[in-house]
Amino acid sequence: MSNTAHAPTDTLPNSEMIAVENPATGEIIGHIPDLTPEQVADLARRARAAQPGWEALGYHGRARVLRRMQRWLMDNADRVITTISAETGKAYEDAQMAELAYGAQAFGFWAENAPKYLADEKIRSSSLFVKGKRLTLRYRPIGVVGVIGPWNYPLVNSFGDCIPALAAGNSVILKPSEYTPMTSLLMADGLAACGLPDDVFLVATGRGATGAAVLDEVDMIMFTGSTATGRKVGIRAAERLIPASLELGGKxxxxxxxxxxxxxxxxxxxxxxxxxxxxxxxxxxxxxxxxxxxxxxxxxxxxxxxxxxxxxxxxxxxxxxxxxxxxxxxxxxxxxxxxxxxxxxxxxxxxxxxxxxxxxxxxxxxxxxxxxxxxxxxxxxxxxxxxxxxxxxxxxxxxxxxxxxxxxxxxxxxxxxxxxxxxxxxxxxxxxxxxxxxxxxxLELPMGGGKPGSGVGYRHGVGGIRKYCRQQSLLISRIHGHRDVHMHPYNATRTGLFTRVLALLNRGLPARSRRAD
Structure with missing residues (x-):
């Protein structure tokens, strides 16, 4: 297996090329561009421009693409497994049982469950001020999600995190490890063949500086890797005030x-x-x-x-x-x-x-x-x-x-x-x-760290897709007068009545019977 990765941006002549090696043999199996921060910024602009159209397709429109990709994976199973095995050195069955099986399951799972996990929620409140009003919690895609993936599972723990982010309506920029980038590029080819709109999923190949540039351009970061690097990613995300989900070390x-x-x-x-x-x-x-x-x-x-x-x-x-x-x-x-x-x-x-x-x-x-x-x-x-x-x-x-x-x-x-x-x-x-x-x-069961050394945030379950969204609260007032009773001008009678109602609702005594201790 020997090839050169397709160029993810038009300015690649300025990029240094990185050789990708089969770690089991030392054979060079491909070359990828080492993208500069300027090239990553261009990817982000394209992803941001493409995201509203992808969101507008709705859950069912996006699900059609994901389900086609599920079938594409199975139709190209041997090609996918061989690519993974060649760039990681893992056994054929390790790639089949962990990577291919997970990827196929994940496409179907998120296509089916995204509408349920992200459906509008009707909220009930005990507040007097909102009685008779409709309260709704909804989930909107964050925008452009950055995924920085590890080298050990290029489909499961690198590309795999992109699937729920896409299902939620985000554009995604994936920065795979420079040691195992070929699977991510193959997944990009598959998604394009399955009808994913241009620039909704982009692969930023390169070394550490490319990953840092992705972190500086996106609206949310999902990182899987070492605890030491995860701390640096978390610090930078905090400086930018963007959410970060970090899956780190284990013992x-x-x-x-x-x-x-x-x-x-x-x-x-x-x-x-x-x-x-x-x-x-x-x-x-x-x-x-x-x-x-x-x-x-x-x-x-x-x-x-x-x-x-x-x-x-x-x-x-x-x-x-x-x-x-x-x-x-x-x-x-x-x-x-x-x-x-x-x-x-x-x-x-x-x-x-x-x-x-x-x-x-x-x-x-x-x-x-x-x-x-x-x-x-x-x-x-x-x-x-x-x-x-x-x-x-x-x-x-x-x-x-x-x-x-x-x-x-x-x-x-x-x-x-x-x-x-x-x-x-x-x-x-x-x-x-x-x-x-x-x-x-x-995939219904959350998976994440129980101690700081293993990270923060979860993949899988309802939290595994909601983390790629912003919550929006809606309050709709349908029946109302010109002025609510608590508004100006204040008067002592209404204030006294409100005080007694407040005390009753909170199971206290009427204000006039209380004494200062």
Missing amino acids: DPMIVLADADVERAANHAVYYSMFNCGQTCISIERCYVEAPVYDDFVARVTAKTRALRQGVPNGPGSVDVGSMTFPPQVEIVERHVEDARQRGARVLVGGHRGRADGHWFEPTILVDVDHDMACMREETFGPTLPIMRITDADEAIRLANDSEYGLCASVFTRDAARGEAIARQIKAGSVTVNDALVNYTA
Whole structure:
């Protein structure tokens, strides 16, 4: 696969071109322009001019485009999966199950639910002043939404955030990672083929300066990425007084209790720690296992991890785990594993970079770990699973909450009621019992951080589309006289009557019977 991205603006001859590499092989698969701030400003002007027409189509008009795109994704499934796999290095099935399946579901979900989630709401008020008047809350698109996406999921967590923003009636400028931009450009081609009006969706390719320029031009920003960068995005958004939704880091704990189905827990631990080579914000990143089942659990996880096939993806069924995507992330994983070794941890499987070509790290199991180690406290974002022996559920809860992050968590026990009770004590935005990560596929269910290190705001659910809107309150007075009773001129009789009515409504005593204490 080798191509050059189509130019998203007419002034691209002035742009530097960035080579896009397949991280599993080092092969150059395309080139993209590194847009300047001036070029981004031009995109914003075009997006702003196109937005009113897109909004005027209404929910059902926009839904027709989204549903056509849902069909386009399935008709072009292999092309989409191959593009994602080539620019990320992930296994074919990882791209199919997480990215393609999510994208197709999301187009249908937001087409169906945008009219319901954003419908006008009739408001009832206890205020005397508005009795007999019609009160309505409505949702209007913000205008131009900027989405700055990460490199790990170019469809799900980059382009995926554009779908509800478009369904709400906004124009969108997407700034994908310069490491994985090809999927976003492919989605732009698909939307154009499905009848999306010109300039409603634009892709701003480039490095960090391009993202900063997008942030300076849009009316709202949706950012997914590291906590450190998220803080900078939040500060800049606050300076501009624009809303920001930030989905940031995770260090998601898994708790395995003594009465758990150990085989199920082991399968989940391996799959959801190694899925996408561990580069998932809601990956299982640390595991706490009660002592009675610890040895059995570790043995099963070790055997399953050792059996994983890691290599260059070459179509369906070719590998279980692909490469890593972002070169600096390999350094972080290596540092965490080496830090654990130096502090007394044992590596049961993996622990090395693996292949010399591309960006690789072996699926790795660590034991004899503790909370002094970076692998238990910092976001690793790679194919590692540190497993810690614990004495009871109380210790597991304490350690699970001993983190600046709070994105997701999981609890495994045969006692579902006890599992739910424990889940309610974990400080995370989402907690699953006897499952992991699949909550993300329930688009009706909000997903976001439960602690500042994991961000602010939510995707999915009603809040996942309302965040792309401004609220507008309407008050319609239908039956009224020339002058309301409370207006000028004031007189003592009416004031006294109003005082008594006010006291009665608020369950107080008449004013004349009150005494100063």
